[in-house]
Amino acid sequence: MLEIEVKYRVGDRSALVAKLSASAAERVGERIDEDHYFNAPDRDFRQTDEAFRLRRIGVENRLTYKGPKRLAATKTRKEIEVRLADGDDTATDTGQMLVDLGYRPVAVVRKHRVLYHLGRGPFSVEVCLDEVDHVGTFAEVEVVVDEAQFAEAETVVLGLAAELGLVERELRSYLGMVLDVTAAGRVEKTPDPAPSPS
Numbered sequence: 001m002l003e004i005e006v007k008y009r010v011g012d013r014s015a016l017v018a019k020l021s022a023s024a025a026e027r028v029g030e031r032i033d034e035d036h037y038f039n040a041p042d043r044d045f046r047q048t049d050e051a052f053r054l055r056r057i058g059v060e061n062r063l064t065y066k067g068p069k070r071l072a073a074t075k076t077r078k079e080i081e082v083r084l085a086d087g088d089d090t091a092t093d094t095g096q097m098l099v100d101l102g103y104r105p106v107a108v109v110r111k112h113r114v115l116y117h118l119g120r121g122p123f124s125v126e127v128c129l130d131e132v133d134h135v136g137t138f139a140e141v142e143v144v145v146d147e148a149q150f151a152e153a154e155t156v157v158l159g160l161a162a163e164l165g166l167v168e169r170e171l172r173s174y175l176g177m178v179l180d181v182t183a184a185g186r187v188e189k190t191p192d193p194a195p196s197p198s
Contacts, residue, residue, distance in 0.1 A: 001145065002077070003143075004074050005140055005157070006140070007140045008138065008166035015165070016166075019164045023163060023164065024118065025117065025118045029114070030113070031112075033056070033057055033110070033113055034056040035109040037109065038052050038103040049068040054091065061087070061090050074157055074158065075171075107178050111131060111132040113130050123143050123149075125141060126143070128142070139166055
C-alpha cells in the first residue's frame with residue numbers, strides 16, 4: 001500500500017477545526033502517540049530516506065517501516081505496519097530485541113493527535129491535527145491506497161488541503177524536525193535503548 005500525505009504548520013488551530021466542521025469532517029478519535037525510531041545496522045535510514053519505528057498508542061504496539069519518498073507533489077511512500085501484542089512488556093522486549101540485533105535508537109517523537117475522517121469520491125481521507133512535543137502544531141492530510149489509485153488520490157489530498165486553507169507546507173518528517181531541534185540543543189536526545197513503559 002502507498003501512504004500519500006501532505007503536512008502543514010498550523011497557525012490558527014480554532015480556524016482549522018471550524019473549516020473541518022464546515023467540510024463535514026467527522027472527529028473520530030484523540031490519542032497520544034509515542035514513536036520510538038531506530039536506525040539499521042547495515043545502512044543509515046536518514047541517508048536512504050527510510051524510517052523504522054515502534055509506535056505506542058496507549059497499550060497498543062505497532063512496528064512500522066516506511067520506504068523512501070517518491071518524487072511527487074506529496075510525500076508518497078510504501079508503508080508496512082505490523083500490530084504487536086499490547087502492553088509495556090511487549091514494547092520493552094521488542095525494543096531490546098531490536099537493539100540486540102544491531103538497531104540503534106535514534107529519537108522518540110511524542111504527539112497529541114486528534115483524528116478526523118472525510119469522504120472524498122472513492123477515498124476515505126484522514127486529517128490529523130497534531131501537537132508535537134518541541135516542534136509545534138501541524139495538520140497532516142493523508143490517504144492509504146493501492147498503486148493504481150496514486151494519481152487520483154494525490155489530487156484529492158492536495159485539493160482538500162487547499163480547501164482547508166493549509167498553506168505553510170512542511171517537508172520534513174516529525175523525526176527530522178525533532179532531530180533538528182536536538183542538534184540545535186533545544187531538546188535533550190532520548191538515550192534509552194528500549195521504549196520505557198508508558
